[in-house]
Structure formats: C-alpha cells, structure tokens
Amino acid sequence: MKIRRSFLLTASLVAALCVSTASPAAASAGTVTSTVVTPPAVVSGSSLATAFNDGAGGSYQVYSSGQTRNLIRVLSTGVVDTAFNAGAAVPIGIPASLANSGTIRLNATTHAGTGKWWTVASDQMPSSSSGAGITITSGNVQGVVSVTKNIDSATVISKCAEHVSGASTFQTPSLLPRRNGGVWLLVTCGTSLEVNFAQVLSPLTEAGEFDTASRTVSTRAAHGSTASCNLLSTLVADPTSKAPAPEVWMIRPEHNYQESSQCVTGTFGQNASARITGVAGAYVALASLAVSPDGTVTRTQLATSPALQPGGMRIDPGGRPVALAAEITDRTKIKAFRIKADGSLDTSVGTNGFRDLDAGALPAGATALNTSITGIVTTADRTYFAIALSDGEVSGYASNSTTLRVHGFRMGLASMTDGWATGFGTNGIGSRVTTTLPENWFALGRVVATGSTVNAQGEPQNLTLSQTSTSLNIWGAIAGATGGGEGGTGLGGFTRDTGGAPSAGNNGSATGRIDTKVYTRLPSTVQLNTAFTVLSPTQATTQTLTSNTGNTCAVSGSHVVAIATGRCNVTVTRKRDKKVLRTLRTTVNKEISTLGSEVTASNPITFSIASARLSSAARTQIAEIATSAANAKAIVVVGHAAALTESRFNFAISRKRADAVRRALRRANVAAPVTATARGTSQQISRKKTEAAQAQNRRVVVYLIP
Structure with missing residues (x-):
C-alpha cells in the first residue's frame, strides 16, 4: 500500500x-x-x-x-x-x-x-x-x-x-x-x-x-x-x-x-x-x-x-x-x-x-x-x-x-x-x-x-x-x-522590526534584554526605555537615589530608568546623614544601544476628567500587567494629567492616579518594589486644547524593569 x-x-x-x-x-x-x-x-x-x-x-x-x-x-x-x-x-x-x-x-x-x-x-x-x-x-x-x-x-x-x-x-x-x-x-x-x-x-x-x-x-x-x-x-x-x-x-x-x-x-x-x-x-x-x-x-x-x-x-x-x-x-x-x-x-x-x-x-x-x-x-x-x-x-x-x-x-x-x-x-x-x-x-x-x-x-x-x-x-x-x-510576546525585547509594542496593546513583559552590570558611572548616552542598576545590594541598604530630572529619568530601588529623551541627572545619597556621595549624568535618546536592561512600558491606563478612580477596563489592564510583572525586579508607575486646569491641581491629580495604580498592583500581589511618581502636565501626548486631545494626557504608564 x-x-x-x-x-x-x-x-x-x-x-x-x-x-x-x-x-x-x-x-x-x-x-x-x-x-x-x-x-x-x-x-x-x-x-x-x-x-x-x-x-x-x-x-x-x-x-x-x-x-x-x-x-x-x-x-x-x-x-x-x-x-x-x-x-x-x-x-x-x-x-x-x-x-x-x-x-x-x-x-x-x-x-x-x-x-x-x-x-x-x-x-x-x-x-x-x-x-x-x-x-x-x-x-x-x-x-x-x-x-x-x-x-x-x-x-x-x-x-x-x-x-x-x-x-x-x-x-x-x-x-x-x-x-x-x-x-x-x-x-x-x-x-x-x-x-x-x-x-x-x-x-x-x-x-x-x-x-x-x-x-x-x-x-x-x-x-x-x-x-x-x-x-x-x-x-x-x-x-x-x-x-x-x-x-x-x-x-x-x-x-x-x-x-x-x-x-x-x-x-x-x-x-x-x-x-x-x-x-x-x-x-x-x-x-x-x-x-x-x-x-x-x-x-x-x-x-x-x-x-x-x-x-x-x-x-x-x-x-x-x-x-x-x-x-x-x-x-x-x-x-x-x-x-x-x-x-x-x-x-x-x-x-x-x-x-x-x-x-x-x-x-x-x-x-x-x-x-x-x-x-x-x-x-x-x-x-x-x-x-x-x-x-x-x-x-x-x-x-x-x-x-x-x-x-x-x-x-x-x-x-x-x-x-x-x-x-x-x-x-x-x-x-x-x-x-x-x-x-x-x-x-x-x-x-x-x-x-x-x-x-x-x-x-x-x-x-x-x-x-x-x-x-x-x-x-x-x-x-x-x-x-x-519558540516565540511569544516580549521574547528578546521589542525591536524596531516589530514596530515596538504589540499591535493590539502591550501590557508589559519583563522578558527583554537584561544587563546585570552595576554601573558606578552611567554611559554618556543611553537608550530610551532602558534601566541601569547603580547600587549593589550592599549599597542599597545604606544609600538611596534621587532623580533631579524627573521628566527624563525615574528611580526605583537600585535602578535608574530612562523614560523620556533629554538630560538625566541622578544623585546618590547616604541615608544616615543625607550626604550626596556622587552624581550620575547621561543623555537619553532613541538610538539603539546594547547597554542597559530593556524596560517595557505598558499601554496608557486612562482616567476620566479630574478623576483618579480606576475604571473596570483599567482594573483589567492592571491585572494583566501584574501577571506580566512576575519576573520584574522593580516597577515604576508614572502619573500624568491634562492641561485644562491650573498646574497645582494637575500635579496633584497625576500623583493620585499613580498612587491608585500602585495600590492596585500591590493588591494584585506583585512582588517587585513599586515606585510611584507624578509628572503633572510636563509630558503631554497632545497639546491641543480640545477635550478629545487632552483625554490622551489623563494617563498612567507602568514601566517593568527586568
């Protein structure tokens, strides 16, 4: 036969x-x-x-x-x-x-x-x-x-x-x-x-x-x-x-x-x-x-x-x-x-x-x-x-x-x-x-x-x-x-060939390139959406990080995270007496680099006007982020606001939004340390004064550090 x-x-x-x-x-x-x-x-x-x-x-x-x-x-x-x-x-x-x-x-x-x-x-x-x-x-x-x-x-x-x-x-x-x-x-x-x-x-x-x-x-x-x-x-x-x-x-x-x-x-x-x-x-x-x-x-x-x-x-x-x-x-x-x-x-x-x-x-x-x-x-x-x-x-x-x-x-x-x-x-x-x-x-x-x-x-x-x-x-x-x-979302980190994030939404994945080096000095230029470890485990018990350019780089635990292009300036301070031990400087750009761990940014979690309340869609999105964060070493949550009211209120509401997401991640039993920070209206997606445009700015973005 x-x-x-x-x-x-x-x-x-x-x-x-x-x-x-x-x-x-x-x-x-x-x-x-x-x-x-x-x-x-x-x-x-x-x-x-x-x-x-x-x-x-x-x-x-x-x-x-x-x-x-x-x-x-x-x-x-x-x-x-x-x-x-x-x-x-x-x-x-x-x-x-x-x-x-x-x-x-x-x-x-x-x-x-x-x-x-x-x-x-x-x-x-x-x-x-x-x-x-x-x-x-x-x-x-x-x-x-x-x-x-x-x-x-x-x-x-x-x-x-x-x-x-x-x-x-x-x-x-x-x-x-x-x-x-x-x-x-x-x-x-x-x-x-x-x-x-x-x-x-x-x-x-x-x-x-x-x-x-x-x-x-x-x-x-x-x-x-x-x-x-x-x-x-x-x-x-x-x-x-x-x-x-x-x-x-x-x-x-x-x-x-x-x-x-x-x-x-x-x-x-x-x-x-x-x-x-x-x-x-x-x-x-x-x-x-x-x-x-x-x-x-x-x-x-x-x-x-x-x-x-x-x-x-x-x-x-x-x-x-x-x-x-x-x-x-x-x-x-x-x-x-x-x-x-x-x-x-x-x-x-x-x-x-x-x-x-x-x-x-x-x-x-x-x-x-x-x-x-x-x-x-x-x-x-x-x-x-x-x-x-x-x-x-x-x-x-x-x-x-x-x-x-x-x-x-x-x-x-x-x-x-x-x-x-x-x-x-x-x-x-x-x-x-x-x-x-x-x-x-x-x-x-x-x-x-x-x-x-x-x-x-x-x-x-x-x-x-x-x-x-x-x-x-x-x-x-x-x-x-x-x-x-064998394939899968986040494998090897997102590359230019895939157009960045998934075409139907990216809720994060801490599976990209991992750089285990502890940097005493940052490279002169670093790639956007990368993180650098600047404190060893021993140093982290006695020292702390402060970002002096929060619009460009954030800090979480032992890490410096490049979240926007521009100049980045971070100080290392001794916890005991607040003495500045060193200052780290770099420039963040969009050029591809092999240095630093690749950080995954979530799709924006959006909010209603003048509100920090999480919608059902936002809660679902946060649950997906929590699942993706199983192997993350640290998480940075960045809150933003629209520019339709006075700046003092905008900064406060962006802080409340970041805190709401941070608490939700904690309730989801995320093991990694979560740092929340506020940016007010300093990083606008759109500067048009229409409601449709400003709705894009009422957001929180979550960064996973592998």
Missing part, C-alpha cells in the same frame, strides 16, 4: 528543545554542529524521544524505553534538575492498550509563565472501536504530577462528530496552552484519509476535563460564501499567555472542490492541494481565523493567488502571528507574512503583505521539500524567524518498504524586513544534516526530526533520529543575536 504524503515538520508534530545535556561549542552563523545525545544517568538505557521548552531557558526531555516514556527537566546550564521529582524521572501516562505494543505518538506543551507542562499520548490512528484513546498528563516545575487523565476514543470522536458527520477516527493529537489555565486539545478527525476530514480544537480545564463553559472549534468554522471546503490549517497560541486577544490563531487554506459531494481535505494537505489546483474552476485561498477564549471564530480572507499551503506559524515579540506558506505548484517558492490584530495582512512589509523567499534548488538527490517556522531570533533591530527545510529522496513513502532512504534537514533565517538573512549560512540558509532510515519509518509518521526551535542564545536547533541514536543539531547564531525561543 502506498500512502501518498510527505513527512512534514509542522508545529503539531514538533516540540521545542532549549538545551541538551551535552551542548556542542558555538559555530559560525548557519554552520551546523551535531552531537550524539547521551542520556543522563537518571534515564540510562533510554533514548531521547522529544524535548520541549520549560519557559525558563531550560527544557523538559522525554526518554523512551520500550513502551515507557519518562520525563526529566534539564536546566539552562545543561545539567539535570535534581529538585525535579527529587532527581527521579516522572513517568508519562500512555493509553493502557499501548502498554505492551503499538506505536505511541507523544506531543507536549508548556505554560511559559508558570513552567507547568502537559503531554498527550495516543495510538497511531485510534478509531471508535479501538478504545485506545488518549492519555493527558500534567505537572509542575517541581515534577509533581497533578493530572493523569485517560480519555477513550469514543469520547474524543464524539467531539469530532460535532463538526464532522460520521467521524470514526482521529490522529495526531497535540496541545496548545490556554490563557487562563488548561490546554486546547487539537485532533485531526474524520471518515477517511483524503475526504471529510477536519481539525477540531477542544478546551480542557486544569483538571484535564473537557471545559463545558467553552465550545469546541473546527477548522471548518466561519467559511466564506464561496469557499466551502478547506485543507489542514496551521495553528498557534502565545506560549507566554501575554498576547492580547485572540487566544488561538489559525491560517486556513480554503477551496471549493468536492468529490462525490464531499470536500477533499487530505491528511497532510499537499496531495489534495495538487489535485484541486489541477481542476478547472477550483482554487485555494488563504484566510486567518481568530479564536476567542470562549470558542468564537472570526475569519478574514488574506489571498487567493497563487495557491498556497501553510507551513507553520509563531508569535513574534510584538504579539503578532508570523506565518509561512509555500506555493502548491512549487514548494521551493516560500512566502512569509504577518497578521495584524484585526486578522488582516500587515501590508507595511513585503509585497502586498507577502515576503517572497526562494529556497533555491533542492539538495542533490532530494525530490521533495517541506518548510515550517520553528522559532524566533531577535537582534537590536530585527526579528528573524527560523525556518526548518526538510527534504527527502521521494515525495511519498511506502508503509511496507524497508528500503533505506536519506532525509535531509536545513535551517534558514529570514525577516519580514529583509527576506533571507545574508549573515546566516549561504544566502540565509544554513548547512544540511542527513539521516538514513527505512522508508516505512517516514510512511508511518515516525518522527525523524523533533525538538525544532531556537535556543535562548538565538541558535536554531533540532534533533534527528537514526536507527541507533539521537543527535542534537545546532546552527550557529547570527551576529548580534540578543535572544531566541
């Missing part, structure tokens, strides 16, 4: 790897270094199956031995976390019917803010009669398991049947984090491999139960008036849970072609796409779908020509989805695009919102190419996305053939601003690694490359399996990389 599909490195099949127990030395940008992974002693005799981000610079790693799966945590230093489950591996739940034999598929995700992990294990393709079902396991960063939940096939298929009439089977279950706890369970389900298939997204609670307060969502939802069918979609959720609504983004290829009155879908889309594009009058269009926390779906059409197949999606540091698609008729022709908060294309980059990326000729011997975004890399002025390019000797594999086949993997780096990164590999594409495996491994969907992501140093990486071992492949980082990861 021939199964006509290519092995596709999609987000639903791979998980993020941060570090290995044996990280190879750094290589030049785009050059790959491969190291065979040696299992640590706690899982000796096992083989590394997959790994995923722990949200703190390290990784959770799953090792397999026969039909068992065991989880360990590896710290960012590359050593096993002995505090995780008291140094022992955590057994991962699998369906009981797979305890002795069968193919185990495993997928995982992490809530980056808490480090809580989730896994889902299943059979290759469970049916309503097999009873194998799925097993959900969840635990925390200490290795304490809180959920082991078995869900039988009939229950999962009943969720499918809400959207696919006659659904009898499902496959490739995966997980996406939910913003308020729990996960989304994503399964592909239907009645056959090529027709009447859909992806169904079901909300699960923290207890692993189906959440009856939210609806299940199908990738068939909210179709346009002319495209009644769709191929497989690519989905993403912000792992930091900090992006503004929606909760899940989808990119869906839509079409109008049916066979025997049923939509042609195709389990992996590519073959169905080729069939559709060969039919006169048939077409494939792209649409974005925004899924709200309660399951409401909003659709926006993106493009109708040329026909494109999505290839993965990630959230950029500004909280916006960046996606990849390949032309169906020539998959070496790749297009990248970015979605705005309203679901439409960001046409400020590329051509009509699409950035053309030509992957060039296939490597010698390769006949097929698949591409997917696997992570994000940031520099001072660019956001790059890592692109996995996987190729094979044939485009479809026979499930009964043991013929050895070569499969290759490369990593590329590109940005929406420039296209392929010229400083990475050859024309933006790094060197190639290969693995040789029996043909039926590919045909049966056995994972031959996983852990595809970007590590905290900005290095793209993945794991490749051979018949005897697992190798960690790391491609050297591009020059000037300031951070990396």
